[in-house]
Amino acid sequence: MTLATYINDLLYRYDCVIVPDFGGFVTNKIGAKVNNFTHTFSAPTKQITFNNLLKHNDGLLANYIASAENISFEKASTAISLSVIKWQNELQSKAVEIENLGVLSLNEEKQIVFEPNTTVNYLTESFGLTTVESSAITRYKQQVKPLAPVLVKEEKKKIPAFIKYAATAAILLTLGFSAINGYQQKQQKEVLANQEKALQKKIQSATFVISNPLPTINLNVAKEKEVSKPYHIIAGAFQYAENAEKKVKQLKAKGFDAKIIGVNKWGLTQVSFNSYASRNEATNNLYKIQDTVSKDAWLLIKK
Template identity: 60%
Template sequence: MTLANYINDLLYRYDCVIVPNFGGFVTNTIGARVNTTTHTMYPPKKQLTFNAYLQHNDGLLANYIASNKNISFEQATTFIAEEVAKWNKDLKTTAVEVASVGSLSLNEANQVVFEPNLTSNFLTASFGLAEVSTPSVERVKEVKVKSLPTVSEEKSKTIPLYIKRAAAAAVFVGVVYVGWNGIQNQQQQELLANQEESVQKKIQSATFVIDNPLPTINLNVTKEAKNFHIIAGAFQEVHNAENKLAELQEKGYDASIIGKNKFGLIQVAFASYATRSEARKALETIKEMVSEDAWLLAK
């Protein structure tokens, strides 16, 4: 994966992703809106901007890359620096596409200009929602319907007698037909109901036997023990330890509370490792980039 793809992934989870020594992509959630001119409704989304002054390495991007590529934090930082150098070189001649985030270019003052991809929506709550356009509604003019002229009593008296008798006979035949048709429909419905009841009874009484069932498979998976911890701090109060844990996890660390020490203080770790060599490499990076007070605990 390229650096742009990692940035794209993190923008779904965080409101700010900083690329060290380059700038930060910042999101701001906006609500649904309607364009009354084009009759288009837009779902809620994250509005994306770029801030060239956010260049400090907060560890979020590097930790995510290190976890995905299964490399050290230092190697991930080097990978970011190489990608940024390539971006700066390409920007002198052309625009740089950052996955589905948007494009970067230089203006006349040699400043980075960001154009967001308006089709991308990094708000997970709006997943599956799309723009909806509706045609405009035009008002229909009222139409007046003239009433049909009524037949006068004098004309009704002039209707021949044989026409009246024929009309009465037609009405009688119609009533008889409707009645017979209703009886037939009722008989068909009763027949279908009896057939359906019979099928249901057969299904309920049926049994299914599998002669050769598949054998069960037992998987024995041993979890690698992580006994080397990089300690970020020790706290007497539980809520202080939980706040520190949430802070480290927000920055992208695989942080955890590893219990109390011999003084009864709750210890919070940046991360835990299976080997001492891995833990020492991570400790050097954390002491240099984040906290000089971090130290290694082996259990």
């Protein structure tokens, strides 16, 4: 069994994969980049780092190996421990290369140093996108010469006398019509003003009485804030939904807040013992359930 293969698979779906008693591989999303020197465009990616303080077994890696290899959770945990012992022994004398992840080595203070492999992109959103190279663009600046002004000679034309007389007559007629229209508009304004005054008097003298007013209704709306619970302790995954519902009833009879949390990518309906908002609380209850109810229980993180 190659442990690196299962770590690679999980990094495509999770932001952190912990190898018990060794450390955790953590991914951070980085946006697209442009290199002005090489004229290349790089797609968004996940940068991998290693944290040797993340040694607590959250059950993710062991449960995935048990499901993939069709073995028990205990055998999967034993296989992980053997791989960790092998890595630790090799680190004492040389660097350890983990397939597609990077290279691990010890510094002078005997601390693990991780050099990630940047050729593999674990961001599924960027699947199929590769680095694109574009040729440099050369810009030329050219001064624009102003256009020379164009001189236009205007010729004075004489206006015939009969056109002048006709224009004068048209002006006089326009002034006459304007005076008549102004007088008519003044009369219309006076009539409208009188009508408006009469209407205001009627409105002021009117009294509105509502004999049966409607009662006042006070509505109290309570807003409940949903608490996100992304940490689920998985009790099992079932091919048929009827079996999943039976499992929920059995667990509720035992006092668990069991429920169906959805269908995984293999088409199996997942049932949880409980769901939690805190990772620490979920991990503590996972250990209790593994010790008392089911050794195959494991922790699922949904964000």
